[in-house]
Amino acid sequence: MGLQVNPPGSLSELRDRLPSQLDTILRRSAELGFLGRMPIPDQIDHALGFVFAAESEIDGPPGSVLDLGTGGGVPGLVLLSCWPDCRVVLLDASERRTGFLAEQTADWRRNGPLEVVRDRAESVGRDERFRQQFELVVSRSFGVPAVTAECAAPLLSPGGGLIVSEPPEGAAPDRWPSDGLALLGLRTSVQARFDGRFSYQVLVKDGLTPDAYPRRVGIPAKRPLF
Known part of the structure; x- marks a missing residue:
């Protein structure tokens, strides 16, 4: 498994793609308790790492992306800022969080469709509007690897990619077992390292x-596949 490292200067270039309104929205999100304790600028940089990892893996912006458990909008709001022509779905089970995001993005100027969806990932994965419809799925802190993989794989189109935030030191070798991933049609691709601070695992749907x-709502967490 290889390692991708962003080149010098790429962080600044990615920051230049972000609109000024993004910082304001994320600060409101943090005030409502929808984001973690990490400073907003660092959360934005961490989200830009998903952009780097995705564009490195597929050689450009994806045509469609779903943010699995978007919470307060990270990395989803950053992704829709960087990829204005991409179909973006922000998925979360919380009515408060999705209500906030729908309100904040109602007048967002972009070319691609944007949808904020309040539902459980297990249910969305069986909905024909979403199953196998996404070139990319991202996960910042959705759940343990087995749960994330089971909920993300059905959403990916063949050849699509899943990018998951990892601990700063990177993923342990047994964190994404090949036998367990194969049950879902997934395999590991590369690990990405961004700005020397953030790590990501990239997986590919090749089956x-x-x-x-x-499985039914709650079962992936109660009886994880690996």
């Missing part, structure tokens, strides 16, 4: 996800 997945 079929059986109709049995995702």
Whole structure:
């Protein structure tokens, strides 16, 4: 498994793609308790790491992306800022968080469609509007690897990629076991390192996800596949 490291100067270039309104929205989100304790500028930089990892893996912006458990809008709001022509879906089970995001993005100027969805990932993965419809799925802090993989794989189109935030030191070798991923049609691709501070695991859907997945709401967490 290889390692991608962003070149010098790329962080500044990515920051230049962001609109001024983004910082204001994320600060409101933090005030409402929708974001963690990490300073807003660092949260934005961490989200830009998803942009770097995705564009490195697929050689350009994706045509569609779903933010799995978007919470207060990170990395989803950063992604829709950087990819104005991309279909973006922000998914979360919280009515308060999705209500906030829908309100804040109602007048966002972009070319691609944007949808804020309040639902459980297990349910969305069985909805034909979303199943196998995304070139990219991202996860900042959705759940443990087995839960994230089971909920993300059904959403990915064949050949699509899943990018998951990892601890700063990177993923342990047994964190993403090949046998468990194969059950879902996934395999690990590369690890990405961004700005010397943030790590990500990139996975690729190179097989079929059986109709049995995702299992019923709550089952992936109660009985993880690996």
